[in-house]
Structure formats: C-alpha cells, structure tokens
Amino acid sequence: MRRLLVLLLALLVATPAAAQVRTGIDVLQQNGFAQLRAVAARHGGKLKLAVLANPISVNREGRRTIDVLRTEGQAAVPGMAVVKLFSGEHGINALTDDMDIDDKVDAASGLAITSLYGRTDAEKRPSAAQLAGLDAVVIDLQDAGVRYWTFQTLTKYFLQACAANGVEVIILDRPNPLGGLAVQGPVSTPGREDYTNAHSEPMRPGMTMGELATMFNAEDRIGAKLTVVRTTGWKRADWYDQTGLLWINPSPNLRSITQATAYAGTALLEGTNVNIKGPGEAPFLRFGAPWIKGTELAAYLNARGIAGVRFLPVTYVPANDKLYPFAGQRVQGVEVLLLDRDRIDAPALGVEAVAALWKLYGATFQIEKVDRLLRNRAVLDQIKAGVDPKRIAAGWQADLNRFKARRARYLLY
CATH class of the missing domain: 3.90.1150.140 (Aspartate Aminotransferase, domain 1)
Structure with a gap:
C-alpha cells in the first residue's frame, strides 16, 4: 500500500496542472476595463459599443461578455454604453446550421441582434448603416484553429467596414483550441479569398483570432484602429483541454x-x-x-x-x-x-x-x-492525377515555410 501511495504521489507531481488561462474578457475585467477607458478618451469620453459574440463569449465564471460589459464595464467607464449586438454563422446561441438567421432581440439585455449570416455576400458584411453611431465594436469569438472557420472572415469584414466608417475594433483574444505550435496544410492560393478563405494561409495556421486580425490588418493594408486584449497564461503548446477553460460548442457540429x-x-x-x-x-x-x-x-x-x-x-x-x-x-x-x-x-x-x-x-x-x-487548385490537380499524398504534402512545405516567416511578425504569445 505504501508503495502504491508513493507511486500515486509521484504521478500527481509529474502531471502538469491545467494552466490558469485568462481570456481577453477576463483580462479586461482584471485591468478595470483600462483598454475601454483609453478608447473612450479618444472619443471625447463617450463610447457607444456593439458586441460581436456567440455562446463562447463568456468569462471564467461563465458570465456572458455582453453582460459583463453592460454591468461592470459601464460602471467602470463613464460614458460607455453597449447599444447593439452582432452575430455570425450559427447565430448568437450557436444552435443552427441554417443560413437564414433573422435579426432578433437578446432576451437578457433587450438589445437588438443584427445577424451577419445571410445568403448573399452583402448580408455577411457589416454595412455603414449598421455601424452608424458606433464608436467601437468589441469582438469576442473563438477561433477553431482552421482557415475555413468563418469567424476569421467575419472578423476581417469588420476590420474593413470599421476602417471605412471610423469605428474602432477591440478583440478580446482567446487561445487557439488546437494549440499555437503546429502550422500545417497547403497554403490557399492568393486571390481566391471568399467566406471560407479570408486570407492566403494554410488550413491550420496556428494563430489566435487576435494574431490573425493583426495579420489581416497589416498585410491587406486595411488600416483599422485595432486593439487586441491579450490572453494571459496560455502557452502555444497548450491544447484547449490544458487551459482550464470550459468547452462550449462553437457550432452545432463541433462538440469536443x-x-x-x-x-x-x-x-x-x-x-x-x-x-x-x-x-x-x-x-x-x-x-x-x-x-x-x-x-x-x-x-x-x-x-x-x-x-x-x-x-x-x-x-x-x-x-x-x-x-x-x-x-x-x-x-x-x-x-x-x-x-x-x-x-x-x-x-x-x-x-x-x-x-x-x-x-x-x-x-x-x-x-x-x-x-x-x-x-488550392494545384493540390487538387495532383490528387486527381494520382500523385501520392505524402509527396503532395512534401510539395507544399516551401509555401508553408514562407507563411511561417510572415506569421512570425504577428505572434503575440
């Protein structure tokens, strides 16, 4: 029995505890909403905010970012008001795969929700009318660690629209659930950007949403006034289940x-x-x-x-x-x-x-x-020609290495 207890103790000591990761909303609270006070100061002490969110937009206690900003945030930043909500694919509650997600009202706050997941390209982009009267948009979305996750593109659309309309963007960053070390897959062909291909990048870019937004803003010369509230406690080697954060389904079909x-x-x-x-x-x-x-x-x-x-x-x-x-x-x-x-x-x-x-x-x-x-048409053509997939993967390494060199400039962690 004594030997068993010693062995169990050794295993406990050797097993790393889950990291105490704080996401952007946690850090914002911890800092007394200092970043929002700075934005308000640039707008004459007034700050009309919209929030782009989904069910993952919560703090460590499980409280919605929307509610934290409307209570503690508004108390800490005189002149600040959350006046509008935006949602993307799957809606603000991530309950549906449908493309016809109508505008709704958030029951808890009474705020109008503007859906940006329609059938046309225009319906997926925030318009000047939808941004009118706003000083800043807070984005608190979880990346899924892949290029074709549409929240990447939605974030880029907000950067573009906000830059054109004098609205600031504040990203509350979160860990990449697949970790931030592995960078894998063929790089998408430049010039083929669409809703599942925001930027020329590999299928698994190994970046957080804040890092991606910084890259989009710089490489596409968008010129948005961007603030990233960084996550703390996260290491690039950490997978999501090593962060201590609650897993919340970001979509109906990503459940683990x-x-x-x-x-x-x-x-x-x-x-x-x-x-x-x-x-x-x-x-x-x-x-x-x-x-x-x-x-x-x-x-x-x-x-x-x-x-x-x-x-x-x-x-x-x-x-x-x-x-x-x-x-x-x-x-x-x-x-x-x-x-x-x-x-x-x-x-x-x-x-x-x-x-x-x-x-x-x-x-x-x-x-x-x-x-x-x-x-990436070249990769698809090789598959159709019967080229061995291992040879195909070896062939995209040069493009991947060039992306890694670009990526290094935007890493925040």
Whole structure:
C-alpha cells in the first residue's frame, strides 16, 4: 500500500496542472476595463459599443461578455454604453446550421441582434448603416484553429467596414483550441479569398483570432484602429483541454476538442456527396456514403500508415436532416480514431481521405467540390492525377515555410 501511495504521489507531481488561462474578457475585467477607458478618451469620453459574440463569449465564471460589459464595464467607464449586438454563422446561441438567421432581440439585455449570416455576400458584411453611431465594436469569438472557420472572415469584414466608417475594433483574444505550435496544410492560393478563405494561409495556421486580425490588418493594408486584449497564461503548446477553460460548442457540429482536431482535415469532404456531419453522429470523426465499402476504405487508409490515427469501418444512418447528405439512409464509411493528436497532421489526413475516395470510388465521388475549402487548385490537380499524398504534402512545405516567416511578425504569445 505504501508503495502504491508513493507511486500515486509521484504521478500527481509529474502531471502538469491545467494552466490558469485568462481570456481577453477576463483580462479586461482584471485591468478595470483600462483598454475601454483609453478608447473612450479618444472619443471625447463617450463610447457607444456593439458586441460581436456567440455562446463562447463568456468569462471564467461563465458570465456572458455582453453582460459583463453592460454591468461592470459601464460602471467602470463613464460614458460607455453597449447599444447593439452582432452575430455570425450559427447565430448568437450557436444552435443552427441554417443560413437564414433573422435579426432578433437578446432576451437578457433587450438589445437588438443584427445577424451577419445571410445568403448573399452583402448580408455577411457589416454595412455603414449598421455601424452608424458606433464608436467601437468589441469582438469576442473563438477561433477553431482552421482557415475555413468563418469567424476569421467575419472578423476581417469588420476590420474593413470599421476602417471605412471610423469605428474602432477591440478583440478580446482567446487561445487557439488546437494549440499555437503546429502550422500545417497547403497554403490557399492568393486571390481566391471568399467566406471560407479570408486570407492566403494554410488550413491550420496556428494563430489566435487576435494574431490573425493583426495579420489581416497589416498585410491587406486595411488600416483599422485595432486593439487586441491579450490572453494571459496560455502557452502555444497548450491544447484547449490544458487551459482550464470550459468547452462550449462553437457550432452545432463541433462538440469536443477531438472533433475540432479532425475538423482541421476531414472538413475537406464537407459539401461533397459524402456524409461528414449531422446531429446525433460524430461530426468530422466519421464519414460515409451508400457507395462506400467501409471495410475496403478502412483497409486502404490503414495501409497508408498515417501518423497518429487509425480507421474503423462503420455503418450508420445519418440523422434525418435536410442539410446533410443521405439523411435517413444507411451508409458505410470509416470512423477516424485519433491515437496521438501531437503526431497528427490533420490537413494531410484530409488530403489522404480525399485521395482514397478518388482512387477507390472516382466514378462517384464529387472531388471537384473539395476545392470549396481546399482553395488550392494545384493540390487538387495532383490528387486527381494520382500523385501520392505524402509527396503532395512534401510539395507544399516551401509555401508553408514562407507563411511561417510572415506569421512570425504577428505572434503575440
């Protein structure tokens, strides 16, 4: 028994405690809202704020950033008032995948919510009319660690619109949930920017939202008056489950850090004729279709020797939801088993999955739709030509190294 107690004590000592990370809203509170007082001073002692938020926009105690700013913030900064709310994809409560998210009223505060997730490009951008009368917009959004996470683009749209209309931008930064060390995947082709490709960057850029915003503002010469309230206590090697912060689903289909890890690669299949997500399933950890043979696909992918993962053949019935392919039909496919997240190159895993589906089921698989998120035609053409995915990944390293050199200028941690 004594030896067992000694062993347990040694394990406890050797196991690092979760970091005491404070996000931007926590730091803002801790500093007595000093950054907001500075912004108010630039506006004659008055500060009319809008807040861009979703369910993750809370402090360590779980209180909404909206409410913290309306109570302690307004008390600490005379002349400050939160007058408006904005929401992006999935809405302010992250409850839906729908594109038709109407403007609403926030029940707790009574403030109007302006939705910026419509069907047209104009409906996704804040307009001059929507920014009229504001002195600053506070953005408190969680990045998912991938380029095609639309909050990156929404943040860039706010930088552009606010710069054009004399409105300041204040970003309350948060840790990258996938850590800030790994920089992986093909760099998107310059000039192909859209709602899932805010900037020429790799699929997994290894940056926080504050760092990304600083890069967008500088490299695109936006010229927004930008303040980043930095996170404290976070180290770039920390994954989200090492921060001590509460996990809150940033979207209906990202329900865990494990799913977020796979999302950095398997999301390439989203929008194709493969089921990759849906209520009741394991989004981004499982994909299938009626024309896939699960045992065949799993055997092929396992034989590839992809670091950190194995593949399990599965059969399942996707939830009966119109948004997802083959809803209500029985499909076969694979489940991705993450064995060692520190060894996984998720974007390379995504390319391996695409290449496998093309090789085995090329007559049926809608490979062209992969470019929607890949945004690198040269890589897609190599996959279609049958080039080995490991060789393809080796080929994008030069572009990746150039991005890393650019990225280094904007790192805050």
